[in-house]
Amino acid sequence: MDAIKVENLTKNFDGVIAVDHISFSIPVGELFGLLGPNGAGKTTTINMLATLIKPTSGSGEVAGYDVKQDRDHVRRSIGVVFQEPALDTKLNGRENLEFHAMMYGMGREERRERIDEVLQLVELTEKEKVLVENYSGGMKRRLEIARGLIHKPQVLFLDEPTLGLDAQTRRHIWDYIKKLNKEGGVTIILTSHYMEEADFLCDRIGIMDNGKIVAMDSPEKLKNILGGDVVSIEIDGDTNDLKRDLDTRDWIKTMTQHENCLSLTLESGERRIPEIILAAQEKGVVVACVHLRKPSLEDVFLHYTGRTIREQEASQAEKNINFMHSRMGRRR
């Protein structure tokens, strides 16, 4: 069964197409990631699935309910942690959770129990009486994750769950997310523009760019599309013999030489390194240095979009500014 099913989902903001006919489905229990630069359409996708904005066209189903027709059932089935904090800073931690639990129609006993439970999970039990305006960024984030869990959602949306957090807190939150998914069986959809985050957490990743999903698979398979690892060796001596020898081995996909450095593309590079060194020794070539590089999702993104995520963000920022100017000119 699918927790989420999306077909040709599209959102058009006054002529700017934020999400462009995307289709995908996510089976129950999966930890799925939408990866892409700012402005790729990830948050808009989440907002449509969470019933906060109406799709321009296409359809979406969450936990078996249509996001256009059956909004209340969708709302009942999901938990959402938004990209920007959505807490009432004039209430304390526990009051924020109480508010949420009552909005979800939970009884007094159940509320107390669940709130104690989630506060413990995110280690905020001691801070429950502190006004949220005095929380640090990491504490706010943890409180929001706790809040998303109170009503035991079947599907949890996490929009940039670790944006702007320090490395230690990020690590903590990653652990919660993993645990929730593996032990709690919650289907999780997260968005991120941190490559290492998506790589570490997700069972499957959809790469989004300019409102479209350009690739979707497990992180491993996505990286394997690039042909595997890159092994670079620095060598002294005549290389021609060695290159002729290596040419005969069919597990080497590509070979390029740059001065005295030989770069080979191959799968499971770490297992092939001894073989390569042995071959070099046989041909009387001295290997001075070996370097193994696993392809990252950054390389995958580059492969699919022709740009690195950083470049993409720079150009998107430019677009946003132009877009804002045009809106301001019209509206104010």
Add this chain to the structure above:
Amino acid sequence: MIHRAAIYVLWLREMKRFVRSKSRIIGALAFPLFFLAFLGLGFRRMVIPGLSEDINYISFLVPGILGMSLLFSSTFGGLSVLWDREFGFLKEIMVAPVSRVSIVLGRIAGGITTALIQGLFILAISFLIGFRLSSLLVLPLALIFMVLISVTFLGLGLIFASKMRDMQGFSIVMNFVIFPLFFLSGALYPLENFPVWLRVLSSIDPLTYGIDGLRGIMIGQSSYPVVFNLGIMVAFSLIMIFLGAYFFEKSESV
């Protein structure tokens, strides 16, 4: 579809926020109290045309200032949706499995309560500077008018909040909606002194009937019969609340 728990918790949140923001309470009270004190004391001995001789200016002014306080606090209460949008909390409210009507009702319940508390506080202060009701029994009737005024302008605030994207338009609403409504209502002077065209304008201002009704009840002098004022205010509050809920439902929450 009415979710009572949701209405209650939205009201409760408003109460907690109200009690915790001392500066907001003081700010909301200071403005009408300054009006009351300075206008009331400054014009105390003035003979105001249109005002019968056995009513002093302070008695005339108190219901007006009460209406003013309700106008401001209720419109701001409706506009507070914008604050929630600005601080992201609106998303938390809107993503909950609760009917939009319940959300509007919860906001209104909170808005009425805070507006009434402020109104009663102003009434208490005005007793200190010499204002007297004809009898304490009229207080419940006055409360009905206060609720109707509050509901009307909560609806108005909600309409603006649903149509505005951010706080930028706030001062426009303040200067071109709230202040004209206040000055046209006859809160500070008898409307009989207005030229005809201004009287026409003030006759479409809900606050005119709210304040006139309060005067009729509290000091026994009004331009229209109290029952007429009551009918008009009931109609206004129903229309405004319906429109407020309608636009709120239509607006996108992010």
